[in-house]
Amino acid sequence: MTAPDPGSLLHPVAGCADLVPRHVVKARLLGQDLAVWRADDDFVNVWADRCIHRGVRLTVAANDGAELVCPYHGWRYSNRSGNCAYMPAHPSDAPPRRLRVPTFRSEERYGLIWSGGSPEAEPPRLPHLEGEDTLVLRALPVNAPPDLALQGLLEWPCQPVPAPGDGASISCDSAGPFAVAVTARTGGTEEAVVHFVQPVDGGRCVIRPVMRGAPAADRRLSILRHHARQLEELRTRLESSAGSPVAVRGPSTPLQPLRRPTATAVSGRAPQLEVCVARKWLTAEGIAAFELAPVSGQLPSFQPGAHVDVHLPNGLVRQYSLTNGPGLTSVYRLGVKLEPDSRGGSRCMHVSVHEGDRLQLSEPHNNFPLRRDAARTVLIAGGIGVTPLLAMAQTLQRQELAYELHYFAQSDDHLAFGEVLEPLSTGLVKHLGLSPDQTADEIKKITHDYGTASHLYVCGPGPMIEATRAIAADSGWPEDAVHFEYFKNESELHDASSFEVRLARTGQTLVVGPGVSLLDSLRDAGVDMPSSCEQGVCGTCMATVLEGELDHQDVFFNDSERAAGDRILTCVSRAGGHKIVLDL
């Protein structure tokens, strides 16, 4: 039998108990340095120990419970995915999804964390340790090659317990390619210890003994001492027979990081993810909440303000903001308000989508990004408009950045996600049952004193966003400090014009006729344009304009962005004159 490739197997890299909350533990497996950390949701991350930005070890990063924060430039990396979640030097940019720390598998068994291995590999299952508690004994690093340690463990078996008694029969056997089991039988009792050998690199290993059963407290200390002493002796023997310097033989295969489907070329508006409705509940009067779990693998990471397109069973596509705070990476959490005049989107979500159903989603898009470099951040939510702002508030709260969340709603019963609002209480201000005029008065009070480095984010019904933008402008807020996201484009769309479009990169010229959108014409000409809302709200279908007058019909750009005339939302906007030139 040929020995299995160590790179195809899972190996222990740490004891579960070593992963103290909010710490990062250093490990090494088959020549790869690893940073191992447990997030607050108990997920154990095994990552390459190196910030992808400028190479700082992530074992010196801060674990804030949801993200690792590199000490050099503050890049934040998300639990589970290892995606860069924030680059502080560029507060208004969503980091590209390709910015990701290489991640490795992590499994827990017998009180140890296991990593490496091929995707199908399982941690070993040993009869010696099954069916009972285990006690993880002290791990011992040894400056000797793993095969030498395995051989030594067989040659000089460690007694499982201090004094097994007369007539005890001791047996020692190889329990798989990287483990040695020792069993002592006396009468009816049997004690077993398995020594797992973690191959650190060609010349070093860590012996990790695990004992079956949890010995009574009064025996525990003597057992721990006994093992510590035996292993120390073994180490001395091994290191002297390994000689010095240790001949470092390289690992046969380097550790393979997990591959993740990253930012697939966004094709049109096709769904990219399959999820399952893990939970659905009524979170407020007329508002259903959904938790969507991945059917396989992990969900792509996203930044606060992001939304996904949900492909509904009835064929409609609707955008919903993600309410997740930074700690929640296992599901996407959405809130959907039942619109009385629903065209079928919210009704379908409320009535026809149930727990256990499958749904198709796009990857998250973020056209409403949150800056985290403000001296003051004001979040203004009208009704269901709270959803993206909840993600923002939780992010700011976790980073201990000052914010105010002004939540305008009809009544207490209309406040969604009470369990999320609860811990936000320091920044949360509720404004209940106000008329539009009273709302405007409140917003005036909130925005009356603009100071530099202040940013305002507003999401809610169209008229409320309009009012807020106008009030803020009156109080001296510069346009680039006021960020907004509409639910829908309520303006009347005009598509009667016809115009010519030249694509500067490909040299093509197309004609957009009446009744046809620029987006559709581009797609017909073979340009792979991403899109999401297709009504001029979300900004996903944006193109850069090199020349020509524009007829903006979206609700995405602010006035100065419109006036600049260098970008266009291709789903609804058109040329103002006869011709435009796009950077496509």
Place this chain on the structure above:
Amino acid sequence: MTITNGRRSGAATGPADPVAIDQWYAITALDEIPIGRTVRTELLGVPMSYCRDHDGSPLAWLTQDSLPAGAPVDARTLHAPLPTLADYGYLWTTVGEPDGGLFDIPETAEPDRRILNAGTFGIFTSGPRAVENFLDMGHLPFVHPGVLGQQPFTEIVDYQVEYRSSEIYAVNCLIFQPKAAAASTSGQMVNYTFRVPHPLCALLYKSTPEDDVRLDVIGLFVHPIDDGRVRAHLFNCLLDTVNTDGQLRRFQQGVLAQDKPILENQVPRQLPLDPDAEAPTRADKTSNAYRRWLSDLGMTYGVVARSNS
């Protein structure tokens, strides 16, 4: 790193990199060098020694067995002395054949300038990693919070990088600083210019509350002991009339003490020149330019050279 015979006769070992060899390096501040007593060190992995002669002029030579550390030195009996310069307050030497003298710092000629070595730090890193850290604005709010930067004001707005007579300049570099001036009660944006005139020396020009026109000059001169260990000298050329030398030193040493643990946790210690080896952003324009410049110079010492060049 390949070890070959050094360029200078008698140099036992040294790098095979002519770019690194043929440079002047600041070894130690002149006023910290003992008179007539041997101090041993290494330069680019080559053992060398230095001292000051009885007239104060610097001496440097390839280490010889007859002169152990502390041994009295007679300049006339030194065989194979190395060329030296006494510029900007430091002893500069080389194990190669530099083409000309040192880069110019015109400000040092102004009579009212305070010129001093504000500190020398031993750091386990390569020269290029140390220089890149000095050129890096994005780290200020994280590594020097409350001093040279402050969270959450972390944005690096666009700035310009230029090449002027084969030196790198980064201009209009703005960073929010909490205590830009002694009198300021709130923070303010400070404008920096960075200049890289030498593979292992960089300068930074910064406005000062004491003069409306002229700028304070702060320099980092790196002495590469080998490709993973340096001694970093912080050169000050200031218009400061308020602080004592001790205060200036304490300030700069506090700053470098914050950088040291970061630099010592960067892997690899050598600076990767391949653009894909690490993930730069727009804020890293200066560092990108520096990496490209080193690559174009053909520097191979203290760096991980590009695979395709």
